[in-house]
Amino acid sequence: MSSTLPTSDEPSTAAEFSLRRIAVPAFGPSLLFGLGEGAILPIVPLMARDLGASVSMAAFIVTLIGLGSLLNNIPASFITMRWGERWAIVVAGLWSALGMALCVFTQGLFPFAAGCFMVGMSQAVYNLARQSYLTEAVPVVYRARALSTLGGVMRIGMFIGPFLSAAAVHAFGISAAFAVGIAGVLCAAAVGARLPDLVSPPLAGGQAAPAPVSLGSILADHRRVFLTLGLGILLVSAVRASRQAAIPLWADHLALAPALASLIYGIAGGIEMLMFYPAGRVMDLKGRRWVAVPSMLVIGAAMLWMPFTTGFVSLLLAATAVGFGNGIGSGLIMTLGADHAPRHGRAYFLGVWRFLSDVGGSCGPALLSVLVAGVSLAGGIAAAGVMALAAAAMLGRWIPKRTGHRP
Incomplete structure (x- = not known):
């Protein structure tokens, strides 16, 4: 029988709370899930090509992973509301393992997709x-x-995953990457099954039970948040996704060797991973604005500077600045969603919130592609920088002055 974890935002609960107490069951699945997905992502287009896909088809199959996430954010909220968070995590790990097994044990392109x-x-x-x-x-x-x-922790897992899969592929062949991925997500499901159950606090004397909520009522009650701060979050996601394509494309434009381009991208990613806890601490102690606005300002300035870089050193400095800006924004979208989500119907709210975020993540690279084709690569990157500055203005306008409180 699993243990239970009471839920309350009262000061006494905060004083007794320790992140270490739930570190393994809460953060362990994220590390393992990220490791499992990170192991297969670099291999998916190669496997698709081996199955006979064209280059464009292989790229589309990679896109299907993001599309699957985008289209299932709302259904995911129904699953979480129906079965609870713990079992939703378990089911997600099992479903991911089943999908990876379908990829590796079938020989057709359609089952792989x-x-x-x-x-x-x-x-x-x-x-x-x-x-x-x-x-x-x-x-x-x-x-x-x-x-x-x-x-x-999820980013760390996705950083480690490709190295493990590279070793497995070298030893056993390309399909071994999916074995690493399946092991990772199954272990995530096993650890997630040990999460303590959440127990809502009892109603105060005479307090009426909350009225039933639906996705429609959540959309109606919180439409102002979705149409203001939600649009800012959409821009943040678009900028973050665009920067992943902008750095390697500009490195190629400068005729840098692929190894140097990978080095630049890796250093920028390393800076991001170092900043997640300091960013969260600042948001808790000072408020969300102290991280949200500087994050987008730094990324925006760096993206506007990037088209003026002329070699390895200058591009490295710009990419590092982008990584720093993105790193100090770690957890920002999830935190803002959690701040505004109601206790009753929380999964519905977060499903819509994540849908907005994923729409931005999907549209950002697409917009960059259109601008590159219609204007230039430099113009597309600069436009992403302008979007970041617009996101900073929107977040500064709509994030409440103080959403966190000093313990």
Whole structure:
């Protein structure tokens, strides 16, 4: 029988709370899930090519993972509301493993594509359930640190995954990468099954039970948040996704060797991973604005500077600045979603919130592609920088002055 974890934002609960107490069951699945997905992502286009896909088809199959996540954010909210966060996490790990198994044990391109879409579906369920769980389990004074750590641990897993899969592929062949991925997500499901159940605090004497909520009522009640701060979050996601394509494309434009381009990208990613906990601490102690606005200002300035870089050193400095700006924004989208989500119907709210975020993540690279084709690569990167500055203005306008409180 699993243990239970009371949920409350009262000061006494905050004083007794320790992130270490729930570190393994809460953050362990994120590390393992990220490791499992990171192991297969570099291999998916190569496997597709081996199955006879054209270059464009292989790129589309990679896109199916993100599309699976985007289209299943709302269904994921129904799953989480129906079965609870703990079992949603378990099911997501099992579904991801099934999708990876379909990829590796079938020989047709269509089943392979279907398996990749299933991996994306599992992302939506897992990401929503883990965010919803920590939103309820962690007192508000530790919320940003918990959610920033959650995102940071996932990034660490996705950073380690490709190295493990590279070793497996070298020893056993390309299919071994999926064996690493399956092991990772199954272990994530096993650790997630040990999460303590959440127990809502009892109603005060005479207090009426909350009215039933639906997705429609959540959309109606919180439409102002979705149409203001939600649009800012959409821009943040668009900028973050665009920067992933902008750095290697500009390195190629400068005729840098692929190894140097990878080095620049890796250093920028390393800077990001170092910043997640300090970012969460600042958000908890000073408020969300102290991180949200500087994050987008730094990324915007760096993206506007990038087209003026002329070699390895200058591009490295610009990419490092982008990595720093993105790193101090670790957990920002999840934290803002948790701040505004109601206790009753929380999964519905977070499903819509994640849908907006994923729309931005999908549209950002597409917009960059259109601008590169119609204007120039430099113009497309500069436009992403302008979007970041616009996001900073929107977040500064619509984030409440103080959403965190000093413990």
